[in-house]
Amino acid sequence: SLDIEPVYETLKGWNRELEIVEHYTDLPVELTDYVSFIEKNVGVPVKIVSLGPDRKETVFK
Structure with missing residues (x-):
């Protein structure tokens, strides 16, 4: 068994x-x-961010 400990990060939301x-941008x-x-x-690297199901809701980085 591995001795693994999770690391939690808190990030700001929008x-x-x-x-x-x-x-x-x-x-x-x-x-x-x-x-x-x-x-x-x-x-x-993240190249694409999808904000919804439609093509127009896709943002390229």
Whole structure:
């Protein structure tokens, strides 16, 4: 059995609806910080952020 201990991180959320966003830089800073956190901890760059099921709700980084 492995001796594993989880590490919990608290991140800020965003309090606005994510309407149609055309550019990554238009996203709330809290969301881009979250994406950076994922990239750092997974070790893989995030290239696409999906805000919903429609194509127009996809943002490329």
